[in-house]
Amino acid sequence: MGPCIRKNMAFAAIHVANFMVQAVLRAEGELRDREKAVALVDGTAPLINVVAANDAAWRAGIQLGMAQTQAQLCGVEIRRRSRAQEKAAHAALLDLGWSMSPRVEDHAQDTILVDLAGLNSLFGAEENIAREFARRAAELRLRVHVAVSANLEVAVHAARGFAGITVIPEGEEAQHLSGLPVQTLAPSAEALETLERWGIRTCAALGALPVLELSERLGQEGVRLQELARGAHARSLVLAEPAEILEEEMELDDAVEELEPLAFVLGRLLDQVCARLAARALSAAAIRVRFDLGDAFEKEEQSLNDNVPVKRFGEKNELRAAGVKAADGNGQSGTSAAKAELKMRANVVAKATTHKNSRVTTQAQDFSVSANCKDAAKTYEKVLNLPVPMRDSKMLLKLLRLQLQADPPPGGIVKITLGADPARPRSTQHGLFVPNSPDPEKLELTVARLAKLVGNANIGSPELTDTHRPGEFRMNRFFPQMNETKARGKAGKKFVSRGEPAARRPATGCRIFRPRLAARVELREGHPAKIFFRGLYGRVVTASGPWRISGDWWREDAWQQEEWDLEIQFDGGNTSVSVNVPAHMHAIAPVQDVKAHMRAGLYCVYYDAACRSWFVRGMYD
Amino acid sequence: MAANFAALRSKVELALAGRVVAPFNYRDRQEVVTVSSGIPEIDLLTGGLPRGALTEIFGPSCSGRTSLLLSALSARTAQEEACALIDGGDAFDPHSAEAAGVELRKLLWVRCRNVEQTLRATDLLLQGGGFGLIAVDLSDIAPRLVRHVPLDSWFRFRRAVEDTPTILVLLEQESNAKSCASLGLRLEAGAAGWSRMPVEGVADYSRLPWGWLLEGRSARGEVSRSRMQRGSEVFLRGGFAAESRAASEGIFKTRMDLDFFSLPIPAKRK
Numbered sequence: 001m002g003p004c005i006r007k008n009m010a011f012a013a014i015h016v017a018n019f020m021v022q023a024v025l026r027a028e029g030e031l032r033d034r035e036k037a038v039a040l041v042d043g044t045a046p047l048i049n050v051v052a053a054n055d056a057a058w059r060a061g062i063q064l065g066m067a068q069t070q071a072q073l074c075g076v077e078i079r080r081r082s083r084a085q086e087k088a089a090h091a092a093l094l095d096l097g098w099s100m101s102p103r104v105e106d107h108a109q110d111t112i113l114v115d116l117a118g119l120n121s122l123f124g125a126e127e128n129i130a131r132e133f134a135r136r137a138a139e140l141r142l143r144v145h146v147a148v149s150a151n152l153e154v155a156v157h158a159a160r161g162f163a164g165i166t167v168i169p170e171g172e173e174a175q176h177l178s179g180l181p182v183q184t185l186a187p188s189a190e191a192l193e194t195l196e197r198w199g200i201r202t203c204a205a206l207g208a209l210p211v212l213e214l215s216e217r218l219g220q221e222g223v224r225l226q227e228l229a230r231g232a233h234a235r236s237l238v239l240a241e242p243a244e245i246l247e248e249e250m251e252l253d254d255a256v257e258e259l260e261p262l263a264f265v266l267g268r269l270l271d272q273v274c275a276r277l278a279a280r281a282l283s284a285a286a287i288r289v290r291f292d293l294g295d296a297f298e299k300e301e302q303s304l305n306d307n308v309p310v311k312r313f314g315e316k317n318e319l320r321a322a323g324v325k326a327a328d329g330n331g332q333s334g335t336s337a338a339k340a341e342l343k344m345r346a347n348v349v350a351k352a353t354t355h356k357n358s359r360v361t362t363q364a365q366d367f368s369v370s371a372n373c374k375d376a377a378k379t380y381e382k383v384l385n386l387p388v389p390m391r392d393s394k395m396l397l398k399l400l401r402l403q404l405q406a407d408p409p410p411g412g413i414v415k416i417t418l419g420a421d422p423a424r425p426r427s428t429q430h431g432l433f434v435p436n437s438p439d440p441e442k443l444e445l446t447v448a449r450l451a452k453l454v455g456n457a458n459i460g461s462p463e464l465t466d467t468h469r470p471g472e473f474r475m476n477r478f479f480p481q482m483n484e485t486k487a488r489g490k491a492g493k494k495f496v497s498r499g500e501p502a503a504r505r506p507a508t509g510c511r512i513f514r515p516r517l518a519a520r521v522e523l524r525e526g527h528p529a530k531i532f533f534r535g536l537y538g539r540v541v542t543a544s545g546p547w548r549i550s551g552d553w554w555r556e557d558a559w560q561q562e563e564w565d566l567e568i569q570f571d572g573g574n575t576s577v578s579v580n581v582p583a584h585m586h587a588i589a590p591v592q593d594v595k596a597h598m599r600a601g602l603y604c605v606y607y608d609a610a611c612r613s614w615f616v617r618g619m620y621d
Numbered sequence: 622m623a624a625n626f627a628a629l630r631s632k633v634e635l636a637l638a639g640r641v642v643a644p645f646n647y648r649d650r651q652e653v654v655t656v657s658s659g660i661p662e663i664d665l666l667t668g669g670l671p672r673g674a675l676t677e678i679f680g681p682s683c684s685g686r687t688s689l690l691l692s693a694l695s696a697r698t699a700q701e702e703a704c705a706l707i708d709g710g711d712a713f714d715p716h717s718a719e720a721a722g723v724e725l726r727k728l729l730w731v732r733c734r735n736v737e738q739t740l741r742a743t744d745l746l747l748q749g750g751g752f753g754l755i756a757v758d759l760s761d762i763a764p765r766l767v768r769h770v771p772l773d774s775w776f777r778f779r780r781a782v783e784d785t786p787t788i789l790v791l792l793e794q795e796s797n798a799k800s801c802a803s804l805g806l807r808l809e810a811g812a813a814g815w816s817r818m819p820v821e822g823v824a825d826y827s828r829l830p831w832g833w834l835l836e837g838r839s840a841r842g843e844v845s846r847s848r849m850q851r852g853s854e855v856f857l858r859g860g861f862a863a864e865s866r867a868a869s870e871g872i873f874k875t876r877m878d879l880d881f882f883s884l885p886i887p888a889k890r891k
Contacts, residue, residue, distance in 0.1 A: 437703045450742055459730070478729040507721040509714070542833065
């Protein structure tokens with residue numbers, strides 16, 4: 001029975017020849033570009049054998065199953081087979097399909113099928129579409145064979161059997177497949193042996209056999225193989241679902257402990273991820289990096305078991321170390337305590353992460369520790385949340401480097417998994433009257449550099465919290481999202497009226513002393529008359545207050561204050577007065593300088609009823 | 622002699638090739654674009670804050686530097702411009718900033734702990750670009766420390782901000798940038814303004830301190846340096862025609878009494 005295929009329906013099969021080798025070479029541009037002889041080995045010592053090789057390696061005398069030591073004598077590059085990279089290459093192959101059409105079938109690890117319906121209007125003839133596939137595959141560092149046919153199986157076999165681009169017109173399937181060996185149809189071992197005994201070696205010979213007799217001898221498999229050989233086997237496309245996270249993995253032969261070589265590897269992975277994102281016309285909303293740690297981490301784990309505090313990487317490492325200990329779960333002394341500590345801190349981390357997502361906490365870098373099982377405990381994760389979707393691999397690498405410099409992995413890294421959360425690319429419509437604003441990608445890099453300089457908690461955009469507690473605010477991630485309509489409207493108004501909108505009346509600003517300055521206040525008839533702080537003696541000229549404020553009485557950190565606005569006249573200072581001056585304030589403004597510049601001033605002073613002391617909150621400037 | 626001079630000139634040009642386009646050509650001074658500082662009196666006095674230039678605001682404590690800065694930030698953020706504050710002494714108060722009208726989500730606040738951090742952060746932000754106003758607050762840093770900042774730092778800032786739409790504002794206790802600043806504004810503290818409840822026979826706060834309210838304070842401003850072209854701005858012409866005390870080639874000195882902080886302090890209790 002002939003296939004029932006609609007006219008003009010076409011499918012493209014994309015096949016990556018020598019998939020295992022290409023998966024490894026994809027991450028090694030130098031080997032790939034110079035077409036060096038490469039052989040892949042696999043197995044456990046001492047039985048490590050060659051499992052794949054490229055053409056140059058075959059020519060150099062490499063054979064399948066050859067021992068690694070023998071292969072080394074052939075003068076070829078030896079690499080270990082990497083299933084992680086094969087997985088990533090397969091994902092890249094699928095992305096290639098989705099970059100052109102939403103209807104993609106995941107046929108095999110090295111082969112996909114793409115429905116070409118509707119692509120003619122974009123790319124023209126089938127041959128052009130196939131060329132476009134090959135071009136995009138090259139951008140993903142894959143060399144592919146592309147075959148186009150109205151029959152799915154014919155396209156697959158043609159892609160596996162013919163190099164380059166093959167377009168098979170409808171009705172000529174059998175003719176094109178005739179020269180292909182029977183092995184291309186992937187028969188079972190028994191069927192292949194029988195066919196070889198019969199002398200059937202090509203699809204043409206198989207297709208010429210009578211169906212009934214073939215069925216009697218080989219059963220249904222024989223009938224199916226013959227249909228395949230004649231290009232008459234029909235079936236529907238089985239659609240694949242796009243992955244939500246694009247991931248690339250790399251296993252390292254030796255543990256990497258320094259940032260420079262690590263950045264080199266991360267750069268490669270980012271290049272691959274960004275190429276895949278570009279293939280699907282997407283950008284990354286977040287980059288997730290997971291490091292599998294090697295021996296150095298074991299040492300740190302050992303130090304923890306020996307009750308040696310881990311202080312090298314600060315609080316975060318303590319958390320990490322606690323995670324390791326709790327994850328061991330061997331019932332050793334102190335394990336339960338570590339578990340409890342981990343649980344408590346993990347809750348804190350989880351809360352912080354949740355808050356961050358809802359933009360209510362500081363922009364401290366996301367940090368997570370896997371503590372569910374022993375294997376997972378040896379991983380170290382970093383999440384780079386991006387304010388706007390990006391896919392510039394160099395920019396992303398700089399941001400990752402800054403994060404890793406601030407909080408490096410605790411040990412040697414043996415495996416890296418880098419994933420990207422896909423998002424729609426940023427689209428902005430610039431206008432003539434829209435004010436200039438920092439480029440979001442450049443701004444993110446600048447902010448990351450500043451965060452490295454001053455600390456994550458010391459940079460951001462302040463936001464007032466919903467409380468009456470004086471001086472409360474939180475730092476948010478700075479991202480000046482512009483209301484373009486508003487901006488355009490405002491700027492337009494400026495343009496028309498030849499001048500900026502009337503400025504609001506200015507208000508007096510206040511400078512806050514952080515931390516608060518301890519003061520000694522002399523009261524007269526219940527109000528401040530003299531004040532001593534920062535080694536200065538001042539006479540209160542005018543006072544306004546007390547303004548009694550309190551709150552959070554149901555919490556442990558309840559506050560109750562009496563606030564005064566004071567106009568103070570300093571008389572040159574009284575060095576005999578003992579005042580608690582914060583150490584860092586000496587560095588910022590030594591007392592001599594303070595005296596020279598503070599002859600009089602307006603200050604906000606308060607009495608803290610909780611600790612029964614006076615403090616200077618700030619200065620009106 | 623002329624041949625030597627020509628050879629020397631070509632040698633210098635060759636050495637600077639790729640870095641300086643025409644080292645011996647006169648560079649026309651571009652017209653300064655100014656924007657409002659948010660305080661009409663200051664605009665009248667100075668002509669506004671110049672874009673692409675360094676503005677130095679200096680004066681003792683309580684002289685109104687912070688109030689002026691908040692007004693400028695308020696004016697810029699109201700125009701949807703992104704602003705940055707490099708806080709050398711970590712003294713910025715978001716509450717009074719919001720009360721002054723600063724749109725906080727448009728403000729990048731960098732809390733530094735010393736002069737080195739402040740200067741480095743300024744470098745990074747200037748290189749990043751795209752900000753409408755970058756304020757460097759060194760008010761709480763001891764003047765003797767700021768005095769030790771090499772002059773080339775100020776030159777570098779001036780060069781970095783040139784030909785950009787960014788306003789670079791420097792807040793200090795003393796003038797340090799000198800000729801690198803296109804506009805120097807010195808502020809002096811004036812009298813504080815108090816209002817009191819009209820209670821008969823009570824003239825002193827000590828009898829009724831809760832009846833007194835701090836309304837604000839006045840200040841005095843003086844332009845110590847201005848490189849803006851004379852008469853190029855409406856504000857400038859008005860201000861200087863009336864008050865100019867000394868003027869020489871592009872450098873103006875003038876002073877004006879300001880009462881620009883006469884509104885109530887935006888404390889939460891008001």
